[in-house]
Amino acid sequence: MxxxxxxxxxxxxxxxxxxxxxxxxxFVFDVPAHxxxxxxxxxxxxxxxxxxxxxxxxxxxxxxxxxxxMAIVKSCxxxxxxxxxxxxxxxxxxxxxLFNAPAKIVNxxxxxxxxxxxxxxxxxIDIWRQEFAKQKCNFDRGNSMDDPEEMHQAWTRAAVxxxxxxxxxxxxxxxxxxxxxxxxxxxxTRTVCCKADPLSHEATTYRERRLINFHxxxxxxxxxxxxxEDREQKGESTSPEAxxxxxxxxxxxxxxxxxVLPFKKVIKDFxxxxxxxxxxxxxxKATEVAWSMLEKQVVEAEKLRRQKAAREMRVxxxx
Numbered sequence: 425m426x427x428x429x430x431x432x433x434x435x436x437x438x439x440x441x442x443x444x445x446x447x448x449x450x451f452v453f454d455v456p457a458h459x460x461x462x463x464x465x466x467x468x469x470x471x472x473x474x475x476x477x478x479x480x481x482x483x484x485x486x487x488x489x490x491x492x493x494m495a496i497v498k499s500c501x502x503x504x505x506x507x508x509x510x511x512x513x514x515x516x517x518x519x520x521x522l523f524n525a526p527a528k529i530v531n532x533x534x535x536x537x538x539x540x541x542x543x544x545x546x547x548x549i550d551i552w553r554q555e556f557a558k559q560k561c562n563f564d565r566g567n568s569m570d571d572p573e574e575m576h577q578a579w580t581r582a583a584v585x586x587x588x589x590x591x592x593x594x595x596x597x598x599x600x601x602x603x604x605x606x607x608x609x610x611x612x613t614r615t616v617c618c619k620a621d622p623l624s625h626e627a628t629t630y631r632e633r634r635l636i637n638f639h640x641x642x643x644x645x646x647x648x649x650x651x652x653e654d655r656e657q658k659g660e661s662t663s664p665e666a667x668x669x670x671x672x673x674x675x676x677x678x679x680x681x682x683x684v685l686p687f688k689k690v691i692k693d694f695x696x697x698x699x700x701x702x703x704x705x706x707x708x709k710a711t712e713v714a715w716s717m718l719e720k721q722v723v724e725a726e727k728l729r730r731q732k733a734a735r736e737m738r739v740x741x742x743x
Contacts, residue, residue: 426493428455430486430514437486438462452488455516459500466502472512474504487514505734530609534598536587543592555585580606632725634682635718641677642711648673649704674701687713 429452437443437454446452456462465472466485489497496519503513544551556563559578566574584602588594648670652662678698687694691709694702702710 426496427490428493428516429488431488432467432485432511434484436483437488438483443488446488450491452490453494455487455489455494455497455500456483456502456514457486458494458497461500461502464502466512466514467510469510471510472507474502485511485514487516505731530611533602533605536591536593536599536602538591540591540593542590544589548590551589552582552586555589556582558582558585577606631682632718632721634680635714635721638677638680638682639711639714639718641673641680642707642714645670645673645677646704646707646711649701649707653704671701674698682717686717 433440433443437447437457443452443454447454454462456464462483463477464474464483465477465481466483468481470480472481487500498517498519500514500516503515506513542548546554556579559582562578563575563582566572566576566578581603584599584605588596588599588602593599652666652670655662675698678696681696684694684696687710690713691706694706694710
């Protein structure tokens with residue numbers, strides 16, 4: 425079962441005795457280092473920069489995985505276009521086709537609505553002191569008995585009380601089990617399904633929507649043409665209504681065609697001729713070309729979304 429641990433280790437993985445030991449035993453792999461990024465720093469208080477080195481610049485951020493996880497990693501890179509301030513994000517691309525299997529997923533508690541206004545006039549630091557004071561006896565008892573579990577539970581109860589007060593969710597049923605964060609995590613067995621194709625999500629651009637509709641029509645046309653040729657080979661006839669529907673579908677496809685050049689590169693003498701419908705084999709190839717165009721558009725749309733998000737993040741950081 426593949427697993428991944430993204431972390432700020434507060435130390436270069438190559439200088440960590442624990443991480444080096446795990447790597448030497450083959451228990452984990454340092455993904456960025458595996459892709460030749462071991463020498464590139466990921467942290468600098470004044471902002472990391474690609475290629476620069478020197479004092480105060482170190483690679484404390486990494487992603488660790490096991491052997492099963494390493495087998496499905498396609499690429500790894502640092503996202504310099506998404507640097508928020510002092511750390512550079514790490515992007516790992518996985519092979520979605522291999523990542524379709526039952527997996528144990530940790531049950532995460534509901535997030536607190538941190539955007540809510542605090543209903544109290546008390547300063548946050550005073551709220552924390554009040555909530556921690558309620559648990560200090562339990563915390564100190566755990567400390568004196570060298571019981572980190574009791575200390576952790578006491579601290580978590582204080583933190584939950586603090587979060588409930590500053591987010592105005594003290595009486596909310598959504599967070600009545602929030603203190604269970606202090607307990608050992610529970611897991612459910614679920615099927616991990618990565619988005620393997622462009623049709624697994626909503627279109628985000630007008631052209632993407634057009635390509636989705638166009639590919640759907642091409643696929644339908646290819647199926648109809650294949651069935652028609654199969655019936656003809658068996659000596660069976662096609663009803664006039666079915667012929668008319670197929671002809672109308674082809675005419676609509678010709679009207680909606682976005683381009684001809686991508687199809688001509690793959691299919692010899694291909695044309696969007698509404699009066700001359702291609703054979704089933706050409707339609708199958710044309711459907712594959714339409715799918716390829718859709719995949720490229722999805723990649724381009726994702727790139728534009730990332731660029732926009734990076735610009736907005738930089739604007740927010742300057743406010």
